[in-house]
Amino acid sequence: MNTELFLPTAQLSHLVKRFMIIESDLGMVNKILPTTSAVMAFRYRGGVSYTTDATDTSLPTSVITGLRNTTRLVNYASATANLLVIFQEGGAAALVREPIHELFGLNVALDSLFPPQLIRDVEEQLAEAKSNRQRVSVVEKFLIRRMTGITTDALVTNAIRNIRRTNGAIRIKELLTDLPISRDPFEKRFRRMVGTSPKQFAEIVRFRHIINRYSPGTSLTDTAYAAGYFDQAHFINDFKSFTGQSPQQFFKAGRYW
Incomplete structure (x- = not known):
C-alpha cells in the first residue's frame, strides 16, 4: 500500500483537513475507526467494498461517507487507487444541501447529491490525470465550485x-x-x-x-x-x-x- 497526503489550498482549509491518496497494488483490508469527519472518496482505479456482518458491499465510484460510531472493514481489490477528502468537522455541510446528520452511518453516491454529469466529469478528469497532484487539483476545483456563498456556523x-x-x-x-x-x-x-x-x-x-x-x-x-x-x-x-x-x-x- 502507498499513501500520499496533500494539504488543501487556503481557500479550502476551513472546510478540508487534508487529501489522501491510497494505492494498493496487491489488495488489502483497512480497519476504519469511528471519526469526527465526513469523507468523500473518488475511486479512479480498481474496486473498493466494505464488510458488514460478513457481507461485502461494493462502494460507488464517487461517494461520501457520513460519521459513524462503529468500526468498519474496507476492502481494496488489487490495483486499486482512491482519492479521499477528509473534511474538517462541519466542513461537508458547506457543500451538501442535505442535513449532514442524514448521512450518519451511510455511504451515499455523489451523483445522488450533485448533478450526475458534474460527477462524471470529475471521474473522467481523475482517470486522465498524470499525477496525484493533478488529481487533487481536479477535486479542489470541484469543491470550490460547490461551496460558493456558503458560510459556517x-x-x-x-x-x-x-x-x-x-x-x-x-x-x-x-x-x-x-x-x-x-x-x-x-x-x-x-x-x-x-x-x-x-x-x-x-x-x-x-x-x-x-x-x-x-x-x-x-x-x-x-x-x-x-x-x-x-x-x-x-x-x-x-x-x-x-x-x-x-x-x-x-x-x-x-x-x-
Missing part, C-alpha cells in the same frame, strides 16, 4: 473547539454555559452541521484521544481515568461499542486507521 464551531479542548470529556450542560442558546436548538444546529449529536461527537473525540495516546505497555486503567472514566466497566463497554472488541483485544490486533 460560528456557534457550532466554537462548541467543537471546546469539545476538542477537553478531549471529549465535557458534559453538554457545561458546553452550553458560554453559549447564547438553549439545548434543543443548539443540538439541532450541531447535528445539521456536524453530522451527529454533540454528546456522540464528544464520545468519538474521547475515543480517538484514547487511541492516539495509547502506546504498548500503557496501563489501560490509567488510560481510562485520564480520559475521564471513573468506572472501568463503562470504559470497556464504550470501547466495545466503537470497535466490537475489548481494549486488550483491539490493541493486540494492531493495524487500524
Whole structure:
C-alpha cells in the first residue's frame, strides 16, 4: 500500500483537513475507526467494498461517507487507487444541501447529491490525470465550485473547539454555559452541521484521544481515568461499542486507521 497526503489550498482549509491518496497494488483490508469527519472518496482505479456482518458491499465510484460510531472493514481489490477528502468537522455541510446528520452511518453516491454529469466529469478528469497532484487539483476545483456563498456556523464551531479542548470529556450542560442558546436548538444546529449529536461527537473525540495516546505497555486503567472514566466497566463497554472488541483485544490486533 502507498499513501500520499496533500494539504488543501487556503481557500479550502476551513472546510478540508487534508487529501489522501491510497494505492494498493496487491489488495488489502483497512480497519476504519469511528471519526469526527465526513469523507468523500473518488475511486479512479480498481474496486473498493466494505464488510458488514460478513457481507461485502461494493462502494460507488464517487461517494461520501457520513460519521459513524462503529468500526468498519474496507476492502481494496488489487490495483486499486482512491482519492479521499477528509473534511474538517462541519466542513461537508458547506457543500451538501442535505442535513449532514442524514448521512450518519451511510455511504451515499455523489451523483445522488450533485448533478450526475458534474460527477462524471470529475471521474473522467481523475482517470486522465498524470499525477496525484493533478488529481487533487481536479477535486479542489470541484469543491470550490460547490461551496460558493456558503458560510459556517460560528456557534457550532466554537462548541467543537471546546469539545476538542477537553478531549471529549465535557458534559453538554457545561458546553452550553458560554453559549447564547438553549439545548434543543443548539443540538439541532450541531447535528445539521456536524453530522451527529454533540454528546456522540464528544464520545468519538474521547475515543480517538484514547487511541492516539495509547502506546504498548500503557496501563489501560490509567488510560481510562485520564480520559475521564471513573468506572472501568463503562470504559470497556464504550470501547466495545466503537470497535466490537475489548481494549486488550483491539490493541493486540494492531493495524487500524
